[in-house]
Amino acid sequence: MKYNKVRHLELLQTVKRPEQLLNISEKERSERHEEIIMLEFEFEQDEKVQELYYYNYLINNHLHWEYRTQYFELIQEMLDGQINFEKLKKKVDLIEKAINYLVDNLILLEPNKKSEGFTPALINNILAFDDDYRPREGFSDEDKVYEEEFKKRIKDSFIKIKERYL
Numbered sequence: 001m002k003y004n005k006v007r008h009l010e011l012l013q014t015v016k017r018p019e020q021l022l023n024i025s026e027k028e029r030s031e032r033h034e035e036i037i038m039l040e041f042e043f044e045q046d047e048k049v050q051e052l053y054y055y056n057y058l059i060n061n062h063l064h065w066e067y068r069t070q071y072f073e074l075i076q077e078m079l080d081g082q083i084n085f086e087k088l089k090k091k092v093d094l095i096e097k098a099i100n101y102l103v104d105n106l107i108l109l110e111p112n113k114k115s116e117g118f119t120p121a122l123i124n125n126i127l128a129f130d131d132d133y134r135p136r137e138g139f140s141d142e143d144k145v146y147e148e149e150f151k152k153r154i155k156d157s158f159i160k161i162k163e164r165y166l
Contacts (some may be wrong), residue, residue, distance in 0.1 A: 001054060003111050008055040012106060015052050017043070056103075058111040063099040064122060065115030068165050070095060075126060075158050079151055092127060118165055125157035 029036060043049055064071075071092070078088045102108075 001051075003055060003058050005108055005110065007051070008059070008108060009106060011048060011052040011055065015046075015048055058115075059103065059108055060099070061117065061119045062109060062111035062115040063102060064095075065112065065118040065165065066109070067095050067099070068118065071122060072158075072162055072166065075154065079155055079158070085150075089127075114165070118161075121161050121164070125161060126154055 074083070074088050074091050077083045078085060083091075
């Protein structure tokens with residue numbers, strides 16, 4: 001399916017989440033959790049929702065790809081020891097906020113074919129390492145070995161992603 005900006009905007013404006021349809025507060029949401037789960041299951045099966053998710057995926061990939069140079073610079077800084085992983089994550093979060101602002105305000109760009117798969121590649125191969133590694137104060141020798149392995153894993157993934165998307 002080819003990207004259709006007019007259709008995407010239409011879906012963004014008309015498709016409502018189950019909790020929006022029920023018009024309930026956060027407190028009521030937790031009380032009616034099971035009902036919402038059932039509605040979400042039906043919601044996920046809807047063709048319009050599937051189409052909306054597809055367009056959102058394309059836009060998300062494209063917007064992250066537009067920031068690829070900044071991502072690559074930040075990752076290189078982390079690999080060079082100029083910033084630590086926590087600082088990298090904070091800066092990535094700022095990029096994510098900028099992307100969310102664009103989407104929330106319906107500022108949508110036409111996706112570039114080259115952007116396909118960029119977001120999963122970036123998240124699964126580099127940013128997901130947050131689950132595996134969190135810097136701690138006062139590294140022991142064991143931690144330093146793990147830190148080196150961690151950086152090697154990121155560097156290997158980084159080289160592949162950079163070659164494909166730069």
